[in-house]
Amino acid sequence: MRYSHQRETIREIVFSTNSHPSADWVYARAKKAIPNISLGTVYRNLKQLTDQGIIRVIHDGSLARYDWNKEPHDHMKCTTCGSMVDIKLPNGNLKNMVKNQHNFEVSDVEITLIGKCNKHD
Amino acid sequence: MRYSHQRETIREIVFSTNSHPSADWVYARAKKAIPNISLGTVYRNLKQLTDQGIIRVIHDGSLARYDWNKEPHDHMKCTTCGSMVDIKLPNGNLKNMVKNQHNFEVSDVEITLIGKCNKHD
DNA sequence: ATTAGTATTAGTAATTATTACTGTTTATAT
DNA sequence: ATATAAACAGTAATAATTACTAATACTAAT
Numbered sequence: 001m002r003y004s005h006q007r008e009t010i011r012e013i014v015f016s017t018n019s020h021p022s023a024d025w026v027y028a029r030a031k032k033a034i035p036n037i038s039l040g041t042v043y044r045n046l047k048q049l050t051d052q053g054i055i056r057v058i059h060d061g062s063l064a065r066y067d068w069n070k071e072p073h074d075h076m077k078c079t080t081c082g083s084m085v086d087i088k089l090p091n092g093n094l095k096n097m098v099k100n101q102h103n104f105e106v107s108d109v110e111i112t113l114i115g116k117c118n119k120h121d
Numbered sequence: 122m123r124y125s126h127q128r129e130t131i132r133e134i135v136f137s138t139n140s141h142p143s144a145d146w147v148y149a150r151a152k153k154a155i156p157n158i159s160l161g162t163v164y165r166n167l168k169q170l171t172d173q174g175i176i177r178v179i180h181d182g183s184l185a186r187y188d189w190n191k192e193p194h195d196h197m198k199c200t201t202c203g204s205m206v207d208i209k210l211p212n213g214n215l216k217n218m219v220k221n222q223h224n225f226e227v228s229d230v231e232i233t234l235i236g237k238c239n240k241h242d
Numbered sequence: 243a244t245t246a247g248t249a250t251t252a253g254t255a256a257t258t259a260t261t262a263c264t265g266t267t268t269a270t271a272t
Numbered sequence: 273a274t275a276t277a278a279a280c281a282g283t284a285a286t287a288a289t290t291a292c293t294a295a296t297a298c299t300a301a302t
Contacts, residue, residue: 103239
């Protein structure tokens with residue numbers, strides 16, 4: 001993967017926030033640095049960075065969001081303000097348990113807690 | 122919510138399978154019973170049935186799927202064949218733990234195990 | 243340093259899943 | 273039976289994302 005100014009800018013934007021930004025949000029930010037950057041460029045690079053394991057994608061309903069934190073972790077999604085915050089939940093022997101009981105080889109565990117965050121009553 | 126033949130057909134289709142069908146799949150099935158049914162009707166009724174708590178929606182990446190099983194449970198998604206199979210994972214004191222440690226009021230827990238199901242090596 | 247080759251880009255068109263609109267049909271309470 | 277509003281079919285619109293294309297810009301080899 002050859003260097004490009006656009007990709008480096010996009011990577012820096014994702015790494016600069018804990019808000020798990022969407023492609024649109026990254027695009028809006030990237031335009032401040034590179035005014036004529038294309039939305040397609042943002043999507044293509046987010047995908048490439050994801051494929052390379054440099055960032056990861058998380059699914060928020062039908063919307064893709066991106067996360068610089070590649071450590072295994074989970075998310076709390078607030079239905080009031082829409083925020084998505086990291087949380088580390090213990091799921092130690094989950095993979096083994098599922099392998100033994102269902103012969104299903106777990107490669108990834110996606111846990112999202114839906115609810116109301118501490119900003120609201 | 123007034124009776125409608127279309128909605129009843131759609132409900133029966135969702136209740137007839139464990140495959141967690143998408144709107145498109147339900148539409149294809151519904152057309153066999155009601156050839157001129159509209160895709161919009163399928164979407165509208167899936168939404169209504171969900172809002173009424175008669176079925177529930179689960180998110181498979183960016184695709185919405187529907188599930189007649191309203192018991193709290195989780196899913197195993199096979200990356201090889203795309204199947205989505207029910208699994209009940211223990212997460213007993215999760216809500217209390219998260220409430221105490223993060224002051225986050227959990228209303229719903231979404232867990233998807235990504236991996237390879239027992240149909241493949 | 244110049245060139246050649248190809249990855250990457252901007253801009254635009256196309257696709258996919260889903261929702262909104264509109265005039266017509268249909269369930270159901272009176 | 274009739275009125276009323278919910279629901280419908282058909283179609284257009286939207287949102288998120290991907291694909292296409294001709295021009296641009298890295299970078300490795302001359």
